[in-house]
Every structure is written in C-alpha cells, then in structure tokens.
Amino acid sequence: MASKRSTRRRGSDGVTEYGKQLKVTDTPIPGLVVFDLPVHGDARGWFKENWQREKMTALGLPDFGPVQNNISFNDAVGTTRGIHAEPWDKWVSVATGRIFGAWVDLREGPTFGAVYTTELDPSKAIFVPRGVGNSYQTLEPNTAYTYLVNDHWSPTAEYSFLNLADETAAIDWPIPLDQVEISEKDKNHPRLADVVPIPPKKILIIGANGQLGSALRTSYAGVRHVEFADRSSLSLLSPDLLSSRNWGDYGTIINAAAYTKVDAAETSDGRRVAWATNVSGVARLAQIATMNKITLVHVSSDYVFDGSLERPYREDDPVCPLGVYGQTKAAGDAIVSTVPQHFIVRTSWVVGDGHNFVRTMTSLASRGVDPTVVDDQFGRLTPAADIARSIRHLLESGAPFGIYNVTGGGDVLSWAEIARRVFMSAGHDPARVAGVTTAAYYASTDGAVSPRPRNSVLDTTKIVSTGFTLGDALI
Structure with a gap:
C-alpha cells in the first residue's frame, strides 16, 4: 500500500x-x-x-x-x-x-x-x-x-x-x-x-384550530409550504393515517393536538380518549416521522411533574405525573424522544385565543363577581403566541434537537395573584379576589378532579441560551 x-x-x-x-x-x-x-x-x-x-x-x-x-x-x-x-x-x-x-x-x-x-x-x-x-x-x-x-x-x-x-x-x-x-x-x-423556485419541504401543523394551533396559523400566515390540519381533515386515530399523505414531501410535523381536559381525563371515558390521543396518536406520528426522516415537534406540559420541587423544573428532571392527563403527556414525551429529529416544547399555564383564565377573570371583574381563586399553585402564564414563536425559533435557528422549556417571562405568581393583577389592569379592586387552598377549592366539587402540581415553574435557561427571548408577562 x-x-x-x-x-x-x-x-x-x-x-x-x-x-x-x-x-x-x-x-x-x-x-x-x-x-x-x-x-x-x-x-x-x-x-x-x-x-x-x-x-x-x-x-x-x-x-x-x-x-x-x-x-x-x-x-x-x-x-x-x-x-x-x-x-x-x-x-x-x-x-x-x-x-x-x-x-x-x-x-x-x-x-x-x-x-x-x-x-x-x-x-x-x-x-x-x-x-x-x-x-x-x-x-x-x-x-x-x-x-x-x-x-x-x-x-x-x-x-x-x-x-x-x-x-x-x-x-x-x-x-x-x-x-x-x-x-x-x-x-x-x-x-x-x-424556473419556478422549489419551496422547502412542507410543514404540517396538526391541531390547527386549538389555542396553539391558532397562534401557529398567525405565525405562519402566508408561508406557502405550511399546511394546517384540524380534526376534520386529519385524525391521529385514523386507520389510514400512514397512507393518508405522501409523507416524503414533508420536512416537519408540528403536533399541536392534544386531549387537555385535565379533570375529565380522570373518568373512564376521558381516560380512554386521553390515552388514545396523547399516546397512541403520538406513537403513530413518531412512526411516520422516523420512517420519513421528518422533524417532529411535540408540545408537552408541566403536568408531567408532581410539583414537589422547591426550584424551577429543568428539562432533565425525572417525570413524576400525578394524574391521568400528566401520565399521558409523559408517555407521549417518551415516545417522541425516540424520533431521531425531534423537539419537545414543554410549557405551562397557556393562554391564547378562546376561553382562558385571563379572559374569565376579566369577565368576572366587569360583571361584579368576586371570585375565590387558588393561591397555593405557582407558575408563569404562557401566551400561545410565544409558544408558536419558540417553535419557529427552534426550527429555524439550528438549535440541537431535544426538550426545551418555554413559558412567559415575568414574576412567578399564584393563580390568585394573577387574578388580582387582571382585576387591577381592568380598573377593578384586586382585593375582590379571595385566595383559597387547592384542597379547599375542590372539596365541594362534584365529579372527578385531577391532582395539580403545586410548583409549575419551568427553568427556561436552555431555550434562552439558543437566542430565544421570552415574552413579557401578560399582566
């Protein structure tokens, strides 16, 4: 030689x-x-x-x-x-x-x-x-x-x-x-x-009519290679999902679909739907993404933790869900983590278009209703628009694949403290909001109730290190 x-x-x-x-x-x-x-x-x-x-x-x-x-x-x-x-x-x-x-x-x-x-x-x-x-x-x-x-x-x-x-x-x-x-x-x-320029591979956004889906529609408005699918056009549980599209044409799937009825998930019917949507459906997306070398973006939740830590939760903390909803989200995370090209965006206390906590409190304030709100759960509100913005950032910045915590910026507050700030910003007396413990709040509730994590604060150091800027607090 x-x-x-x-x-x-x-x-x-x-x-x-x-x-x-x-x-x-x-x-x-x-x-x-x-x-x-x-x-x-x-x-x-x-x-x-x-x-x-x-x-x-x-x-x-x-x-x-x-x-x-x-x-x-x-x-x-x-x-x-x-x-x-x-x-x-x-x-x-x-x-x-x-x-x-x-x-x-x-x-x-x-x-x-x-x-x-x-x-x-x-x-x-x-x-x-x-x-x-x-x-x-x-x-x-x-x-x-x-x-x-x-x-x-x-x-x-x-x-x-x-x-x-x-x-x-x-x-x-x-x-x-x-x-x-x-x-x-x-x-x-x-x-x-x-020559007509060749567009990038398609991006498919699933769950496009939910709070996050609506924010993603706004974020990607006018982008020709982005498709939006709701339940009527794409079901994760459809038997022909794997053959429903030419998946080789797609470069990214953003899964904004989820079963999020936390309390209903504790019932037998709700449990069945939660596992089908948040686990079985996600497993099929993971299979499609792996087979076709597609980047899979999946949205997770603070409910994968039990909230017992005295510090913000990091991406590498072991999951320990309290209720069925959290269990299904943790299982979905584990499945998505096996996809070679994946982003798991873990978030908490999401507010976006449609019914949300801030709008409810604003309505109560204007109608003269003095609410009693839980004061022993802590976290940060996260605008759906910020989650959409973080997803685009991860996809377009060359950030390493993996799990990223994404929440709004600002102070860590209890639900009651947030309610008081909403009242104040709407020109009403914040003292009209009374605090109550989680146990007392749900003591008289009929029907199934899911346990909630006391601490829902997520450490956002990792995504900030990629150049992402957290949004301002909503209130």
Missing part, C-alpha cells in the same frame, strides 16, 4: 490523488459541500470508503439516510447530463474516470440561481441537497458516475430543471455544448427566468 503521504496515480484515466485526509469544504450554495476522500492505492489499484456515515456526519454532513444507490456509466468524453433538481438529497462521487460538475441552486430564497462548479475524480465527492440542480460533463472515457439518494425513485416525484446553456447561470463547460452528446430532453429544459 502507498504511504500516508499524498501521492498521485497517473494513467489513461487521469489523475487520482492518494492519501488525502477526509475533509469537508463549503460552497457558495448553502448545504452543498465537497468532501476530499482518502484513496489508498498501489500497483494493484486503489480502495476508498466512498460513504462512511459515522466519519462524515462527524464533519457536519446531514445524516440524510440514503436508500438507493445508482450508477451512470458513460462511454465517451463529453457526455453531458442535467441540470436536474430532484426531490431528494444526493451523495455524488465518481468510481472511475473524471467529471466536470455544475450545480445551480433552484430553491426558494436569496441564493436562487447561485452556481458552483468543480471537477470530481475518485478522491472527491459532493453532497447535493434537495432542490439544487445537478449536472455533469465527462472528462474521460469510461466514467462511472455514482450517487446515493435518500428516497426511492417515483414516477410521481416532482422535479425541476434548468437548461444547460442558460445564459444567467453562464456555466463555463470545458467542452462546448455544441460539441458534446446531450439528450433532446436536456436540450429543451427552461431558462432560469422560467
């Missing part, structure tokens, strides 16, 4: 450099990266690791999960193919021979139309993200062009194309296009001005 020092093999098939270190080089097209590959050779020939998941992902390559390997063999010098933007990621390299490759960004965004060119021989490879147009021209006879893709070919897949001779891209082909072999189809692809 050759020594570790870089050497070159010269022959009729050109030059292949031996002994390089595995190295990654960025390009002007986001996500398009070139790898130098170690090739080991001697008089018998050469050997290389063309794809090595552990080493390459350690250098920052996305763990793109290839499922198919294709090889295009080209007899003659000057064979030219492209420019094709497929709906999957590609790992492109050369087994024998040498190519001139050209890549054009055909995705929506500020780099639409950006061009990158380079030569590839067996000692180089390139990762081509979905939506980046790919093309090449052979520079040696008997060139074998090989590529891994992370989706199976489908006749219904949507492609985008660019003409090889497009004047805007202005690719400097080593061999003029009028002197090379090109298919009629490739000759007739559109110019850049006529």
Whole structure:
C-alpha cells in the first residue's frame, strides 16, 4: 500500500490523488459541500470508503439516510447530463474516470440561481441537497458516475430543471455544448427566468384550530409550504393515517393536538380518549416521522411533574405525573424522544385565543363577581403566541434537537395573584379576589378532579441560551 503521504496515480484515466485526509469544504450554495476522500492505492489499484456515515456526519454532513444507490456509466468524453433538481438529497462521487460538475441552486430564497462548479475524480465527492440542480460533463472515457439518494425513485416525484446553456447561470463547460452528446430532453429544459423556485419541504401543523394551533396559523400566515390540519381533515386515530399523505414531501410535523381536559381525563371515558390521543396518536406520528426522516415537534406540559420541587423544573428532571392527563403527556414525551429529529416544547399555564383564565377573570371583574381563586399553585402564564414563536425559533435557528422549556417571562405568581393583577389592569379592586387552598377549592366539587402540581415553574435557561427571548408577562 502507498504511504500516508499524498501521492498521485497517473494513467489513461487521469489523475487520482492518494492519501488525502477526509475533509469537508463549503460552497457558495448553502448545504452543498465537497468532501476530499482518502484513496489508498498501489500497483494493484486503489480502495476508498466512498460513504462512511459515522466519519462524515462527524464533519457536519446531514445524516440524510440514503436508500438507493445508482450508477451512470458513460462511454465517451463529453457526455453531458442535467441540470436536474430532484426531490431528494444526493451523495455524488465518481468510481472511475473524471467529471466536470455544475450545480445551480433552484430553491426558494436569496441564493436562487447561485452556481458552483468543480471537477470530481475518485478522491472527491459532493453532497447535493434537495432542490439544487445537478449536472455533469465527462472528462474521460469510461466514467462511472455514482450517487446515493435518500428516497426511492417515483414516477410521481416532482422535479425541476434548468437548461444547460442558460445564459444567467453562464456555466463555463470545458467542452462546448455544441460539441458534446446531450439528450433532446436536456436540450429543451427552461431558462432560469422560467424556473419556478422549489419551496422547502412542507410543514404540517396538526391541531390547527386549538389555542396553539391558532397562534401557529398567525405565525405562519402566508408561508406557502405550511399546511394546517384540524380534526376534520386529519385524525391521529385514523386507520389510514400512514397512507393518508405522501409523507416524503414533508420536512416537519408540528403536533399541536392534544386531549387537555385535565379533570375529565380522570373518568373512564376521558381516560380512554386521553390515552388514545396523547399516546397512541403520538406513537403513530413518531412512526411516520422516523420512517420519513421528518422533524417532529411535540408540545408537552408541566403536568408531567408532581410539583414537589422547591426550584424551577429543568428539562432533565425525572417525570413524576400525578394524574391521568400528566401520565399521558409523559408517555407521549417518551415516545417522541425516540424520533431521531425531534423537539419537545414543554410549557405551562397557556393562554391564547378562546376561553382562558385571563379572559374569565376579566369577565368576572366587569360583571361584579368576586371570585375565590387558588393561591397555593405557582407558575408563569404562557401566551400561545410565544409558544408558536419558540417553535419557529427552534426550527429555524439550528438549535440541537431535544426538550426545551418555554413559558412567559415575568414574576412567578399564584393563580390568585394573577387574578388580582387582571382585576387591577381592568380598573377593578384586586382585593375582590379571595385566595383559597387547592384542597379547599375542590372539596365541594362534584365529579372527578385531577391532582395539580403545586410548583409549575419551568427553568427556561436552555431555550434562552439558543437566542430565544421570552415574552413579557401578560399582566
């Protein structure tokens, strides 16, 4: 074998450099990266690791999960193919021979139309993200062009194309296009001005009519690649959920659907629905996300804790739910944590559009009703809009996957203290609000009652460290 020092093999098939270190080089097209590959050779020939998941992902390559390997063999010098933007990621390299490759960004965004060119021989490879147009021209006879893709070919897949001779891209082909072999189809692809930019993979928001769903609708208003689904259009319990969509078209699922009737969950009927929605339905989403390499965003609750700690709860504190609702949320969290690409957004005391505590207190104040409110449970109100904002932040900032606590900012208060502030902000006497213990409040309640955590304060240090700014207190 050759020594570790870089050497070159010269022959009729050109030059292949031996002994390089595995190295990654960025390009002007986001996500398009070139790898130098170690090739080991001697008089018998050469050997290389063309794809090595552990080493390459350690250098920052996305763990793109290839499922198919294709090889295009080209007899003659000057064979030219492209420019094709497929709906999957590609790992492109050369087994024998040498190519001139050209890549054009055909995705929506500020780099639409950006061009990158380079030569590839067996000692180089390139990762081509979905939506980046790919093309090449052979520079040696008997060139074998090989590529891994992370989706199976489908006749219904949507492609985008660019003409090889497009004047805007202005690719400097080593061999003029009028002197090379090109298919009629490739000759007739559109110019850049006529190419419709490829949108990102779709985002599906489930539970789009709830408090958080409404906030997400507002946050993503006008974003073309976002879909909203309510119970009428998508049920997590539907027997055909796995086949209800072409899940390969989706990059993110945001699950804002949940059974949240805390007290009703303690009844036999409520328990059944809570487990079906918060656990069985979530398990099916996790299966879909894992199978299709989708990022799953799941919203959790302070009810996974028993509230006995004397400090704010961190993301890594062991769960210890008191009631059925909390048990189902903890089980859902455990399932989602097995998805390779996941965010669990854990929150508390959510207020948004529709019925909520602040609106109830405001109504009571205006109607002259003096309420009795629990004063031994503590936490922070969390606007649904802040949760929606945190989800977009996590998805768009490159934050590491995992669990993040998200609440509103401001003081830690009891429900009674919040009620008094609502009264005051509405111009009423806060002394009209009387405090009462949780035990006394529910002592005369008919029907099932779920135990509540006394301490619902969540430590938000982790999400703040990603650059997220907590919202101001509502009152």
